[in-house]
Amino acid sequence: MRTKLDQVTIIDDDPIFVFGITRIMELANFCDSFTVFKNGQEAIDYLRPCFLNGDKVPELILLDLNMPVMDGWQFLDEFVRIPCEKKVVLYVVTSSINPQDIKRARLYEEVTDYAVKPVTLHQLKKILENFPEEL
Secondary structure, rough: OOOOOOEEEOOOOOHHHHHHHHHHHOOOOOEEEEEEEEOHHHHHHHHHHHHHHHOOOOOOEOOOOOOOOOOOHHHHHHOOOOOOOOOOEEEEEEEEOOOHHHHHOOOOOOEEEEEEEOOOOOHHHHHHHEEEEEE
16 A cells, blocks of 8 residues: 655645645645646646656646636546556546536546545545555
8 A cells, every 4th residue: 555645736726725635635744745736728738748758747636627727627638638658546626516527527537536625634545545556
């Protein structure tokens, strides 16, 4: 079982959520570092070269669905087109409890799971417990 991740990427425009999740991650010693993007476009612009050049890519992405500029769905559509040899664990983390959103998210094989905000320390521990060893 993994006890800590190297790199986590958070894609969310809600400063309160971002503050809370980063604080919980720090308190739990969840990862060595994290990057935060306010929308999917910022994230794609940063991540695409990392994946294409084989630079340090995140082990885990926490993706919100409802954001300005490029929402989570648009991000996913772009993300799946990026060739990458390394598997990335991606959680949709949103306030949406709409069954259609959950069903749609599960259509993407890149989406590991769907979590409803707020994310708790217990949920982060579960992510680590279930994290694939081969990454």
